[in-house]
Amino acid sequence: MAQIFHRSTNTISRVSIFGGVAVLLTLFAAVAAINNASYLTEVRVARAQPVQFSHKHHVSDDGLDCRYCHTSVEKSSFAGIPSTKICMNCHTQIWADSPILEPVRASFRTGRSLEWTRVHNLPGFVYFDHSIHVNKGVGCSTCHGRVDQMPLMWRENTLYMEWCLECHRAPERFVRPREQVFNMEWQPPENQLALGQKLVREYKIQKLTSCSICHH
Amino acid sequence: MTEGARYKRVIVFLAAVLLAACQQRMADQPRYEPLQKSEFFGDNRSARPAVEGAVARGALQNDELFYTGKIGGKEADTFPYPVTETMFRRGQERFNIYCSPCHDRTGRGEGLVVRRGYRPPPSLHIDRLRQAPAGHFFEVMTHGVGAMPDYAEQVPPEDRWAIAAYIRALQFSQQARLSDVPENERRRLAETKR
Numbered sequence: 001m002a003q004i005f006h007r008s009t010n011t012i013s014r015v016s017i018f019g020g021v022a023v024l025l026t027l028f029a030a031v032a033a034i035n036n037a038s039y040l041t042e043v044r045v046a047r048a049q050p051v052q053f054s055h056k057h058h059v060s061d062d063g064l065d066c067r068y069c070h071t072s073v074e075k076s077s078f079a080g081i082p083s084t085k086i087c088m089n090c091h092t093q094i095w096a097d098s099p100i101l102e103p104v105r106a107s108f109r110t111g112r113s114l115e116w117t118r119v120h121n122l123p124g125f126v127y128f129d130h131s132i133h134v135n136k137g138v139g140c141s142t143c144h145g146r147v148d149q150m151p152l153m154w155r156e157n158t159l160y161m162e163w164c165l166e167c168h169r170a171p172e173r174f175v176r177p178r179e180q181v182f183n184m185e186w187q188p189p190e191n192q193l194a195l196g197q198k199l200v201r202e203y204k205i206q207k208l209t210s211c212s213i214c215h216h
Numbered sequence: 217m218t219e220g221a222r223y224k225r226v227i228v229f230l231a232a233v234l235l236a237a238c239q240q241r242m243a244d245q246p247r248y249e250p251l252q253k254s255e256f257f258g259d260n261r262s263a264r265p266a267v268e269g270a271v272a273r274g275a276l277q278n279d280e281l282f283y284t285g286k287i288g289g290k291e292a293d294t295f296p297y298p299v300t301e302t303m304f305r306r307g308q309e310r311f312n313i314y315c316s317p318c319h320d321r322t323g324r325g326e327g328l329v330v331r332r333g334y335r336p337p338p339s340l341h342i343d344r345l346r347q348a349p350a351g352h353f354f355e356v357m358t359h360g361v362g363a364m365p366d367y368a369e370q371v372p373p374e375d376r377w378a379i380a381a382y383i384r385a386l387q388f389s390q391q392a393r394l395s396d397v398p399e400n401e402r403r404r405l406a407e408t409k410r
Contacts, residue, residue, distance in 0.1 A: 061328075062328050062329055067313050068370070071369075071370050078251075081251055083369065085365075085369060086370065089365040090317075090334060093333065094329070112259060112260070113251075113259070115260075123242070123243035123244070124244055124245035124247070124249075125242045125243065
């Protein structure tokens with residue numbers, strides 16, 4: 001019987017099978033790369049703000065504690081964004097005539113709020129609470145990075161579900177003593193695992209991975 | 217196909233199209249996040265300021281000493297409840313957050329913000345302030361004084377009392393003698409000095 005396909009089609013079929021797999025793999029890799037590209041995740045992309053507010057100056061150079069401005073971070077789900085009055089505590093006298101601060105003064109005069117651009121914003125179907133993290137020894141810098149070195153605020157982590165779970169599955173890898181939570185310079189010590197396990201026992205930290213913890 | 221069946225199909229199709237329009241983006245739910253902008257109110261605030269004269273539940277300020285630091289309109293030299301060690305520690309922490317930017321951690325008034333040009337406050341160790349009643353510190357934090365802004369928004373009343381207690385401890389620490397230290401603690405003091 002005569003062969004229907006010529007010999008050369010063997011190569012074509014091989015190329016198309018392996019080629020197909022290769023194309024699929026490349027596609028997956030590309031999607032994964034795009035998914036984690038800062039273009040989508042906004043990681044380390046500084047946002048324009050109505051006032052060039054610098055955490056670097058206020059935290060590093062002026063030595064302010066996070067809680068001076070984010071007053072509700074220890075007791076509420078919401079960390080709190082400072083009112084114009086809090087800025088004016090100092091800026092009635094410091095840089096009082098500077099044009100950079102005109103929006104702040106205008107807000108103080110008229111009573112209209114400054115409209116800061118949100119940098120972190122979880123979807124509405126996710127529940128997040130600052131107070132529990134802060135009180136169980138998760139430091140600001142673990143999630144927000146070195147805020148004290150940011151001239152403009154950016155996002156240090158993706159805030160993907162995968163990222164939350166990485167810690168919720170093994171909190172001992174990340175927790176620190178409570179009194180270090182606001183310390184921007186804290187680095188995990190060599191024996192982080194041992195320290196973490198001790199703190200997990202001491203603070204009675206659970207491994208919360210059930211869906212209803214964050215979605216309810 | 218009968219005429220009726222065709223109508224039914226059209227209706228089901230239209231209903232499906234309309235339902236699709238009801239899809240709601242779960243990520244962006246129709247509720248306000250804290251401090252989110254609102255298009256509804258003239259001042260664009262979703263967090264509404266309380267109506268003047270309204271008293272929130274549990275916020276009735278009916279305890280003169282606790283909420284104003286005064287008794288019969290005069291600054292009181294007593295605390296609304298006994299001062300404990302936890303209160304001192306809380307006061308120390310809060311003082312370092314809210315007051316040290318200007319008054320610095322020792323209370324001498326050389327904080328970083330002062331070095332950047334803010335009007336220098338008096339040292340908390342001058343005689344007038346050592347003799348001032350505790351209620352005076354509470355009053356200063358609640359309403360401010362001269363160039364000092366008020367801290368009523370940032371520091372709740374319990375913490376203002378804790379800070380007042382800590383200022384007393386700070387003042388005392390600058391005048392303390394070795395004989396004020398309990399005997400069993402003196403050795404530790406000598407060790408830390410070295």
